[in-house]
Structure formats: structure tokens, C-alpha cells
Amino acid sequence: MTRESARDRRELVSMTAGDPPVHPPADDEEARFLAAYDLAAFPRPSVTVDVALLTIVDGSFHAALVRRDEQPAMGRWALPGGFVRLDESLEDAVARVLRDKTGLHDVYTAQLATFGAVDRDPRGRIITVAYFALVPADRLAAELAAGARATLARLEVDEEGGSPGPVRAVGSAGPLPLAFDHASILGQAIGRLRGRLWYAPDAFALVPNEFTLLDLQGTYEAILGGRVDKNSFRRRILASGLVAPVGRRREGLRSRPAELFRFRPADAT
Amino acid sequence: MTRESARDRRELVSMTAGDPPVHPPADDEEARFLAAYDLAAFPRPSVTVDVALLTIVDGSFHAALVRRDEQPAMGRWALPGGFVRLDESLEDAVARVLRDKTGLHDVYTAQLATFGAVDRDPRGRIITVAYFALVPADRLAAELAAGARATLARLEVDEEGGSPGPVRAVGSAGPLPLAFDHASILGQAIGRLRGRLWYAPDAFALVPNEFTLLDLQGTYEAILGGRVDKNSFRRRILASGLVAPVGRRREGLRSRPAELFRFRPADAT
DNA sequence: AAAATAGTGTCTATGAGACACTATAGT
DNA sequence: ACTATAGTGTCTCATAGACACTATTTT
Numbered sequence: 364m365t366r367e368s369a370r371d372r373r374e375l376v377s378m379t380a381g382d383p384p385v386h387p388p389a390d391d392e393e394a395r396f397l398a399a400y401d402l403a404a405f406p407r408p409s410v411t412v413d414v415a416l417l418t419i420v421d422g423s424f425h426a427a428l429v430r431r432d433e434q435p436a437m438g439r440w441a442l443p444g445g446f447v448r449l450d451e452s453l454e455d456a457v458a459r460v461l462r463d464k465t466g467l468h469d470v471y472t473a474q475l476a477t478f479g480a481v482d483r484d485p486r487g488r489i490i491t492v493a494y495f496a497l498v499p500a501d502r503l504a505a506e507l508a509a510g511a512r513a514t515l516a517r518l519e520v521d522e523e524g525g526s527p528g529p530v531r532a533v534g535s536a537g538p539l540p541l542a543f544d545h546a547s548i549l550g551q552a553i554g555r556l557r558g559r560l561w562y563a564p565d566a567f568a569l570v571p572n573e574f575t576l577l578d579l580q581g582t583y584e585a586i587l588g589g590r591v592d593k594n595s596f597r598r599r600i601l602a603s604g605l606v607a608p609v610g611r612r613r614e615g616l617r618s619r620p621a622e623l624f625r626f627r628p629a630d631a632t
Numbered sequence: 633m634t635r636e637s638a639r640d641r642r643e644l645v646s647m648t649a650g651d652p653p654v655h656p657p658a659d660d661e662e663a664r665f666l667a668a669y670d671l672a673a674f675p676r677p678s679v680t681v682d683v684a685l686l687t688i689v690d691g692s693f694h695a696a697l698v699r700r701d702e703q704p705a706m707g708r709w710a711l712p713g714g715f716v717r718l719d720e721s722l723e724d725a726v727a728r729v730l731r732d733k734t735g736l737h738d739v740y741t742a743q744l745a746t747f748g749a750v751d752r753d754p755r756g757r758i759i760t761v762a763y764f765a766l767v768p769a770d771r772l773a774a775e776l777a778a779g780a781r782a783t784l785a786r787l788e789v790d791e792e793g794g795s796p797g798p799v800r801a802v803g804s805a806g807p808l809p810l811a812f813d814h815a816s817i818l819g820q821a822i823g824r825l826r827g828r829l830w831y832a833p834d835a836f837a838l839v840p841n842e843f844t845l846l847d848l849q850g851t852y853e854a855i856l857g858g859r860v861d862k863n864s865f866r867r868r869i870l871a872s873g874l875v876a877p878v879g880r881r882r883e884g885l886r887s888r889p890a891e892l893f894r895f896r897p898a899d900a901t
Numbered sequence: 902a903a904a905a906t907a908g909t910g911t912c913t914a915t916g917a918g919a920c921a922c923t924a925t926a927g928t
Numbered sequence: 929a930c931t932a933t934a935g936t937g938t939c940t941c942a943t944a945g946a947c948a949c950t951a952t953t954t955t
Contacts, residue, residue: 396703434665
């Protein structure tokens with residue numbers, strides 16, 4: 364069986380809270396008002412998006428980090444991020460940032476939270492809308508290598524009263540100091556992932572298009588940071604209906620071949 | 633027994649994601665860079681906070697809404713909100729907005745999500761960080777009447793594929809048309825509340841300081857939009873340890889008096 | 902005593918955890 | 929035959945729902 368490097372795009376729909384509603388059509392008075400309105404009359408902060416781009420390698424979280432080669436925090440490592448442009452939505456900004464800094468397209472993303480402490484960035488008032496993004500390890504390794512601006516770092520997670528505190532990043536050549544509040548954002552991303560795991564299809568975004576139930580179980584265990592009972596897990600996943608057998612097995616290994624499954628979104632027939 | 637109008641402040645801690653981390657001290661080079669740095673070189677959107685201030689009256693959600701008496705969306709009804717100032721955190725902005733527009737202090741709040749569609753506000757690019765805030769009905773009614781800038785409207789919630797869609801607001805004199813994307817934000821606030829209900833102490837913020845288990849059950853039923861079994865509910869709540877008997881009963885009604893309980897945060901001994 | 906609400910006893914259904922067992926490939 | 933991993937049978941335990949029952953107050 365050949366490795367599939369191109370994933371099914373339809374599965375990679377963003378889970379982000381939608382922005383559908385549009386204001387009703389303006390009447391004349393409102394139109395006149397708007398023509399004269401100057402938003403710049405109010406002081407404005409800067410707004411960025413920062414993306415915790417996560418994957419699972421060898422049972423532990425890894426994040427794609429970009430080395431800052433400009434001030435501030437020069438030499439430290441940061442989440443892929445950037446200023447939000449006036450003509451793009453937050454989701455568009457996330458997609459652009461991922462494209463430019465990691466070379467990845469069509470990534471599964473969800474909004475995490477917005478961080479607005481006054482002093483979180485030494486340049487001044489910068490509010491950041493943090494997202495997390497999930498990609499299977501093989502795909503991330505392959506596409507990051509091509510881009511080369513970002514590196515993959517293992518995350519060391521300390522529990523802090525039930526949920527993860529700020530994480531430490533470790534690259535192949537040792538610890539990578541993190542910029543700004545990004546250690547905290549990564550910790551919160553992992554905490555959110557844990558909390559949603561059984562209700563959201565997040566784990567399927569971390570696993571290749573075709574996977575065995577033990578692959579998936581390993582992903583759950585990595586996210587939760589603990590073991591999961593095999594039989595119990597299989598019952599739950601199969602009963603959920605979120606998974607459909609491909610009809611093939613993964614052969615060529617030195618033991619009984621495992622059945623391959625594919626993610627089937629809940630809204631499919 | 634006398635009505636308690638002042639609630640215990642210690643219970644009203646914000647549940648918002650903290651903003652503790654601060655960048656490390658700048659070295660000389662970074663200090664020089666920062667002195668010359670001009671954030672305004674990048675285009676900046678405007679940023680607001682909007683607060684879905686919710687309570688439960690007669691088993692249904694009500695929200696505090698402010699009539700817009702300026703353009704745009706003049707005459708429509710909006711969530712209490714306002715521009716974030718450069719010297720205040722998001723949580724500070726939420727507290728200020730609640731104080732100025734509704735007269736409330738020390739309210740239980742949590743961040744909901746950030747909405748950044750390019751066209752969500754006709755004035756231009758305005759990103760809003762939405763929060764929800766929860767207050768017991770008696771307190772909200774009393775303090776809102778004093779302020780008088782805001783009104784309390786019943787929310788009609790339509791299910792839309794499992795989670796609430798945009799809501800309709802109904803005041804004492806009929807439907808209140810909502811401004812901007814606020815109908816959608818309110819729907820999402822209710823959806824979030826439902827999802828967190830059994831894991832977060834949200835319901836305790838909607839109930840007076842002292843409450844009976846049937847009061848609390850009614851709150852759960854209102855949030856979930858369905859009935860909850862009495863015995864099952866009591867077992868769960870009592871087993872959770874989040875509730876401590878006051879040692880008194882609510883008497884004077886026309887039936888057997890019910891035992892009063894008080895919320896006890898999980899981190900108490 | 903009647904009405905009304907508070908609170909409990911108890912059965913059943915569901916599902917998760919534990920863990921030993923069987924199954925099927927490669928070598 | 930042996931090893932390694934895939935997959936199942938089955939017991940126990942915890943918990944939620946159903947629902948009828950008892951308890952205690954006011955009128």
C-alpha cells in the first residue's frame with residue numbers, strides 16, 4: 364500500500380465559530396452617518412493571530428515553532444503568528460500565517476482564546492487571538508522540512524492543578540526558549556484539547572487519512588497523558604459511528620494485520 | 633428570612649483565561665529596538681468587548697440589552713459593549729462596560745469567543761471579544777432598574793442542529809431587534825453554557841447565595857432546555873461536593889420547607 | 902384532613918474499566 | 929513453532945434515569 368501524502372480536503376473543515384451574520388441594510392440616515400464616521404478617532408490596539416500548530420510524535424505533543432530573527436524576543440521561539448490585516452477575517456489570517464510560516468494549507472483549526480494582558484508584548488498593546496491547529500505527524504514533518512522556516516519541538520507539559528501550565532519546548536539541539544506568553548498559550552491549547560477530546564473530532568485530525576484503531580488509541584493516550592483501556596476504547600469509537608472501515612488491512616508488519624478505518628464526519632449519511 | 637441583595641464577593645471570581653505571563657526583561661539591544669518601534673506602522677483594527685449578560689427568569693434565558701441611540705444600528709438593541717482602551721486588559725474592559733452600561737459590579741464572567749468577520753460592523757473593521765456574564769435574576773432586575781440604561785429581554789432560542797442558532801429577544805412591549813451579530817453571539821453563549829454546565833460552576837452564578845436543590849435544578853433545566861430527574865440530580869450535586877448545607881430551611885411557603893445550600897468552590901477545604 | 906412541595910428507596914439500563922483470552926499475520 | 933500485535937468475552941462497578949413512595953409543612 365502506498366503512503367497517501369495528499370489528504371482528503373473535505374475532512375479538513377475548520378471547526379472555528381462561524382462568522383455568518385451580517386448587519387441589516389443601512390437606511391439613509393445610517394448611510395450618511397457611516398460616510399462621515401472615523402473609526403480612528405478611538406485608540407486602537409494591534410491584533411495578531413497566533414497558532415499553536417500541534418502534532419503527536421512518539422506519544423508526546425510537538426509544536427511547530429518559528430525562530431524570531433528580529434526584535435523583540437530575538438532568538439527566542441514563537442508560535443507562527445502575525446498581524447491581522449484589515450481586509451481578512453481571523454480565519455483568513457490564520458490560514459495565511461500557516462501558509463507563510465510553515466508552508467501548510469488546509470489545516471484543521473479551532474479558535475482557542477484571546478489574550479489581552481496589557482503587558483503581554485513589549486512592543487505595546489497587542490491583543491492576540493490564539494488558535495490551535497492539528498496535523499498528522501508525518502504530514503507536518505514532511506511539509507515543514509520543505510519550508511524550513513519552522514522547526515518541530517517536543518513539548519514538556521507540567522500539570523498545574525488538573526490542567527497544563529506553561530510548557531517547555533525541546534528541540535533536537537536542546538531547550539528552545541519561548542517568546543512572549545507562548546508557553547502559556549501552548550499549555551492552554553493542550554488543556555482545551557483534553558477537555559474537548561471526547562466531544563470533538565480533534566483526534567482524527569492528528570491521524571493519517573487511514574488509521575488503525577490502535578493508532579487512534581495512541582493519539583487519545585498522548586492527548587490525555589495516560590493509558591486508555593483497549594476494549595473500552597474500541598467499543599466507544601465503534602459505537603460513535605464516527606469511523607468507517609476502509610475494507611483493507613495494514614499488512615507487511617511482523618504480526619497480525621490491523622483493520623484500517625477512515626474518519627466519517629457526523630453529518631454524513 | 634430577609635432577602636440578601638449583596639452577594640458574597642469571593643464567589644464571583646472571573647473564570648476567564650488568565651493573562652499571567654510577562655515577557656522576560658529586555659536586554660540592551662531589545663531596549664534600543666523597542667524605543668524606536670512604531671506599532672502604528674501596521675494597520676490596526678478596532679477592538680471591542682461585548683458581554684452577553686444572562687440570567688434565568690421563569691425558566692428561560694433573559695439578557696440585558698442596551699438600546700442604541702446613536703448610529704449605526706440606531707434603535708436596535710445591543711449587548712453591553714465598548715471599545716477596549718489601550719491601558720486596560722480585556723477583563724478590565726468587560727468590568728468597565730458592565731459598570732457603565734448596567735451598573736453591575738463583581739459579576740461572574742468568562743470569555744466566549746472572538747468574532748472577526750470583516751463585515752460584521754458597518755463602521756469598518758471591528759473585532760469583538762465576546763464574554764458571557766451570569767447574574768441571579770433578582771439581583772439583575774434590581775440593579776438594572778436603578779441604572780435604567782439597559783432592559784431585560786426574554787430570549788427565544790431555536791435549536792439548529794443540536795446547538796442554538798441566533799436568538800430572538802422579546803421585551804415587555806414586544807420583539808426587540810438585535811444589532812450587528814449579537815443574536816448569533818447570544819446563541820453561542822447559550823450553547824457554550826450548555827456544553828460546560830456539568831463541568832463549570834456556571835449554574836451557581838445564576839442562583840442566589842442561598843438556594844434549595846430544586847432552585848438549582850430549575851436553573852439546570854432552564855439552561856439545558858429540558859427536564860432533569862430529581863433524584864438523579866440531587867445525587868450528582870451532593871456527590872460533587874460543590875454544595876454545603878447552610879443549616880437552615882426556607883420556611884413560610886405553603887408546603888414542607890426545603891433545605892438551603894450554599895456554593896462551596898472546589899478549592900475550599 | 903387536604904394540598905403542596907421536599908426528599909428517598911429501589912430497580913433497571915448503560916457504559917466504562919479490568920483483564921484474560923483467542924486470532925492471525927510474519928519469521 | 930514462536931513472536932508480536934490485533935481483536936474479543938465477560939465480569940464488575942459506577943452512575944444515570946424512571947418512578948413510586950414517604951415526609952413535613954401550611955391552610
